[in-house]
Amino acid sequence: MELTSSPPAHRPVSPAAHVNWLTRLSVSDWLFAIAVVFGAGIAYVRCSQFMDGYDIGILFIHAPLIIALGWAWRPFRLFVVAVAVLALFSIWLYQGDLARAEQAFFLKYLISSQTAITWMSVFLFTATGAYWLGFATRSDSAERTGSSMAWIATVMGATGLLVRWYESYLAGPDIAHIPISNLYEAFILFSLVTALLYLFYEGRYNTRKLGAFVLPVICAAVIFMLWYSITREAYQVQPLNPALQSYWKKIHVPSNFIGYGGFAIAAMVGIAYLFVSRGKFTNRLPELRVLEDVMYKAIAIGFAFFTIATIFGALWGAEAWGSYWQWDPKETCALIVWVNYAIWLHMRLTRNLRGEMLAWWAIAGLFVSTFAFLGVNLFLTGRHSYGAL
Amino acid sequence: MQHSAPRASFLDDLVELLSSMRFAISLLTILAIASLIGTVVQQEQPANAYLQQFGQFWDPIFSRLGLYAVYSSSWFIAILAFLVLSTTLCIIRQFTPMVREIRGFREHAREASLRHFAHRASFEPTLPPEERSGAATAYLARTGFRFRVNDHADSTLIAAKKGSLGRIGYFLAHGSIVLICLGGLLDSNLLLSVQIHLYGKVPAPGELTIGEIPPSARLEPSRWSFRGNIYIPEGTTASQAVINADNGVLLQPLPFKIELKRFHVDHYENGAPKRYASDVVITDNESGEVFERTLEVNKPFEHRGITLYQSGFDNDGSMLNFTAHGMTSCAHAAFPLEGKVGRRIPLFDKQSERIKIPPPCNQVLENYLAGYSLEFTDFRPINVENVGAPDSEGNHPGASFLGSGARPASNEKLRNLGPFYTYILRDPAGQAREFNNYMNPIQIDGLQYLLSGVRTSRMENVSWLRIPLDDEGSADTWFAIQQSFFDPARQAALIKRFISHSTDKDEKKTLEAAAKLLLTQFAQGGMKAVESSISEMKIPEDKREEANIFFVQVLQKLVWDAWMMVREAAGKGKLEPDDAYAPFVRDTFIALDSSIRYGAPFYLQLTNYEQRQATILQATRSPGKSLVYLGSLLLSLGVFAMLFIRERRLFVLFKKDEALVAMSSDRKTIDLDETFARHRDGLAAALGASAPQD
Numbered sequence A: 001m002e003l004t005s006s007p008p009a010h011r012p013v014s015p016a017a018h019v020n021w022l023t024r025l026s027v028s029d030w031l032f033a034i035a036v037v038f039g040a041g042i043a044y045v046r047c048s049q050f051m052d053g054y055d056i057g058i059l060f061i062h063a064p065l066i067i068a069l070g071w072a073w074r075p076f077r078l079f080v081v082a083v084a085v086l087a088l089f090s091i092w093l094y095q096g097d098l099a100r101a102e103q104a105f106f107l108k109y110l111i112s113s114q115t116a117i118t119w120m121s122v123f124l125f126t127a128t129g130a131y132w133l134g135f136a137t138r139s140d141s142a143e144r145t146g147s148s149m150a151w152i153a154t155v156m157g158a159t160g161l162l163v164r165w166y167e168s169y170l171a172g173p174d175i176a177h178i179p180i181s182n183l184y185e186a187f188i189l190f191s192l193v194t195a196l197l198y199l200f201y202e203g204r205y206n207t208r209k210l211g212a213f214v215l216p217v218i219c220a221a222v223i224f225m226l227w228y229s230i231t232r233e234a235y236q237v238q239p240l241n242p243a244l245q246s247y248w249k250k251i252h253v254p255s256n257f258i259g260y261g262g263f264a265i266a267a268m269v270g271i272a273y274l275f276v277s278r279g280k281f282t283n284r285l286p287e288l289r290v291l292e293d294v295m296y297k298a299i300a301i302g303f304a305f306f307t308i309a310t311i312f313g314a315l316w317g318a319e320a321w322g323s324y325w326q327w328d329p330k331e332t333c334a335l336i337v338w339v340n341y342a343i344w345l346h347m348r349l350t351r352n353l354r355g356e357m358l359a360w361w362a363i364a365g366l367f368v369s370t371f372a373f374l375g376v377n378l379f380l381t382g383r384h385s386y387g388a389l
Numbered sequence B: 001m002q003h004s005a006p007r008a009s010f011l012d013d014l015v016e017l018l019s020s021m022r023f024a025i026s027l028l029t030i031l032a033i034a035s036l037i038g039t040v041v042q043q044e045q046p047a048n049a050y051l052q053q054f055g056q057f058w059d060p061i062f063s064r065l066g067l068y069a070v071y072s073s074s075w076f077i078a079i080l081a082f083l084v085l086s087t088t089l090c091i092i093r094q095f096t097p098m099v100r101e102i103r104g105f106r107e108h109a110r111e112a113s114l115r116h117f118a119h120r121a122s123f124e125p126t127l128p129p130e131e132r133s134g135a136a137t138a139y140l141a142r143t144g145f146r147f148r149v150n151d152h153a154d155s156t157l158i159a160a161k162k163g164s165l166g167r168i169g170y171f172l173a174h175g176s177i178v179l180i181c182l183g184g185l186l187d188s189n190l191l192l193s194v195q196i197h198l199y200g201k202v203p204a205p206g207e208l209t210i211g212e213i214p215p216s217a218r219l220e221p222s223r224w225s226f227r228g229n230i231y232i233p234e235g236t237t238a239s240q241a242v243i244n245a246d247n248g249v250l251l252q253p254l255p256f257k258i259e260l261k262r263f264h265v266d267h268y269e270n271g272a273p274k275r276y277a278s279d280v281v282i283t284d285n286e287s288g289e290v291f292e293r294t295l296e297v298n299k300p301f302e303h304r305g306i307t308l309y310q311s312g313f314d315n316d317g318s319m320l321n322f323t324a325h326g327m328t329s330c331a332h333a334a335f336p337l338e339g340k341v342g343r344r345i346p347l348f349d350k351q352s353e354r355i356k357i358p359p360p361c362n363q364v365l366e367n368y369l370a371g372y373s374l375e376f377t378d379f380r381p382i383n384v385e386n387v388g389a390p391d392s393e394g395n396h397p398g399a400s401f402l403g404s405g406a407r408p409a410s411n412e413k414l415r416n417l418g419p420f421y422t423y424i425l426r427d428p429a430g431q432a433r434e435f436n437n438y439m440n441p442i443q444i445d446g447l448q449y450l451l452s453g454v455r456t457s458r459m460e461n462v463s464w465l466r467i468p469l470d471d472e473g474s475a476d477t478w479f480a481i482q483q484s485f486f487d488p489a490r491q492a493a494l495i496k497r498f499i500s501h502s503t504d505k506d507e508k509k510t511l512e513a514a515a516k517l518l519l520t521q522f523a524q525g526g527m528k529a530v531e532s533s534i535s536e537m538k539i540p541e542d543k544r545e546e547a548n549i550f551f552v553q554v555l556q557k558l559v560w561d562a563w564m565m566v567r568e569a570a571g572k573g574k575l576e577p578d579d580a581y582a583p584f585v586r587d588t589f590i591a592l593d594s595s596i597r598y599g600a601p602f603y604l605q606l607t608n609y610e611q612r613q614a615t616i617l618q619a620t621r622s623p624g625k626s627l628v629y630l631g632s633l634l635l636s637l638g639v640f641a642m643l644f645i646r647e648r649r650l651f652v653l654f655k656k657d658e659a660l661v662a663m664s665s666d667r668k669t670i671d672l673d674e675t676f677a678r679h680r681d682g683l684a685a686a687l688g689a690s691a692p693q694d
């Protein structure tokens, strides 16, 4: 196809668009920035006694990060504000007493961590339904509903995690920790991150047609999470064993899930790609070059963050187990995943290996990643199932 | 000179191949597959485990292929070596063109080629010719382009670009891979084997104590990388690290001494471990300086290039005091016994410190136990276990959907069951029986028991002896019953008492016969023996169940009578039969049954202990570490640069009454279309042109 044909993602070009980015900022951008800085300040004043130097550092690194994200991606600002409001409301309702989770109506049925996370799941399912409806009937309004549902889901999910964090402090200061430690919390994070990442591309390429393909993979994760939390009661906040009490881990885990999120999206888009390239649903899905582009961007983000994640994993290992790399199954699987996508990127660069091949590879990649993420914890032994001490 | 030309070209072809992207791809694929094998096949297991797993035929082949130690196998190292080689060549080959790309502006691009760009547009500027290039460059500068202006007679070419950093990213990302691999090599145990051959060292068998290890297994102090364990009991000092090398051990002397003052384990209130810490005093050999440190998990300590990690702990020589309850037919014999964790005491051979047993039971026990030995293998003062029922009330699924996540799970009741100790009784033939015991009574369904579990091999799961406690919370009653129940000398009295309940003459007779038979059979093989005897008797199928029940009743009555005899002997009054006592009788009976399979003439009840722990530190020297970390940093920077910094080249060619705008990038992505459109329109606006047409 003509590369010069103007892309569907072609946004109207405002005359200001190419001027220095600072002057591009709107009033709301500045308000947002001020709010974030203010919030960080409050957090520091109120909570610094619970934080060590590292925590405080992280806190103040996050302020500019969130601001930058909000400026680069407008809808994110609303997300941040909504999450902040809900989480603070929830904390206010708790009044420092866990038991209130059962008494206060809003806590019990809306914004205590478990409830919020349940809502996240519910909205993710409904969003999927809506996207499917939109896909089947080619109705734009259905897809719009889908994406607003997805937005609500992410807000609830993020609120849930934050409140869970607070609850862990109510459970006991020594038990308290950021909820990115066990498989259950990891799955919430995954659903959250993947949904956000998807919504980002949705806006970036302004097409909602991919929701029907991407959301199911998130739902699969949610279903596993629900099963896991029912059968294992995995939802409960557990104190951390000494090996898990690591700074590095707190960066390792989230960046890992940005990675997995990117890979998951790429795989689902890969499926869409195969359909279109075989002339199926051509009028219900974006054109090939858009799909190819999303696939590449998703894998690029995934790969970049997975690289960092693996490195921080190594740093953590170096501190906890005395070696940054000891070919433990989990480490090796991470390497396999990473190398796999390195291959993908290189294949894309070699002219004659593109199109369907890449799509298939991206799909296969999801299975590799899934094994690396789940399989190892379930089937293999290693220091990540840490029982030695 | 004929040969040189073809050889040279052959070399070129080789380099060409090695540095090609396709080669890289296949190399990475092979690496991935090799690692996959390494994860699927468990690495560095004991040889026989593999034999079991893969069988006679495959096992030797696999081990020849090095599948049991993939990551140190020569072929795996070879793959990595090729990766390094190919990446290096790739960098070298890319170097000149890339640098040209980074520095050059292509200001000599031909008009013809510009007109073939996928992204191009041309329009008529309204600005007078002399202002055009000024306006264009102004625009380019404002939008962050760097540019060269190239004036010709009849045309002007402005060649602009931005985002060349992406190219530098390529060098960072790929160079870092070389760095990381080299660093990794420096720290791999490949160097250890090199060292072994260099200095002609031979790993010593693992059983030896540090003192016994011969010089041939002691490495020189060196700057080489190593990874070893240091085992330090409280109050002692270590100065050597033990390195595991091909199923033996080597000693690595350390440039300092480490003394363990104390080892602590802190617990959360639910009993889960919270902190492992060793208070150590480190004395440098050279400078003699001394410093105290506390080593914790995730808080290592480095000195003279050697890093110390808290990696484990062990129980070293805690003193244990027992009361041994005799479980022979001999009259109630309880005697004190002393043990030390990790020690082994021969029983009743002349040189061993004699264990004082009150006569007459010493004879019985000594005959029974001549040549036996007792090893105290484990002692743990704190044992948090989940004593909750898997589906206790309150575990409705709804719980996991609503409310806070910080409630305890309904099916989890963590409790500290107190000290747990393990000892092994080894018979003269070397046959071992392992006994696992809790010091404190354990409550099960509201009743108190002493628990002692037996197994004859690590594979088996333990079968528990549950000794019921009497109303005074003591196990003595049960032991007394146990002894009298199996004592032939006291059987007559027991049976006499048993039949005295009945008045009918004939009944007495049958009861007596039944009781005799049962007692002997039960003494031989417990309920098993009794049941098998039933099946031997000429009792019809449908009656057997009844018979079984009847026999159990008889035995339980005998238990009751034995209990009463014990009480009277102890000067306590006899009790009237009552349902309240049924549980105790039942449990006593069950315990008697399992005591027959217990396989030891005594039960060791822990009465007192003095804990002594050892810490296990890991000591590593990894010279490659800094290289790897540097590499990692560069890798992250490089990857981000490559993937997210887009190189853009923008050309503006002014002819007499035309401005040609063309754009190119090193990666074809959609945003290029957008960016082009933006700059096209921007330039058009700057040059005061009408709506441009492609």
Ligand code: HEM
Pocket: A339, A342, A345, A346, A348, A349, B018, B019, B020, B021, B023, B024, B028, B083, B086, B087, B090, B094, B166, B167, B170, B173, B174, B177, B639, B642, B643, B666, B667
């Ligand atoms: C584990 C090993 C490797 C990793 C992680 C890696 C990573 C990458 C990444 C992330 C890119 C950018 C892809 C993109 O922008 O879409 C790239 C590009 C490239 N890689 Fe690799 N690479 C590896 C090994 C190799 C090897 C062994 C070679 C050569 C034999 C190679 C040659 C190249 C080339 C030529 C490019 C294109 C650079 C450009 O045009 O800007 N890579 N690599």
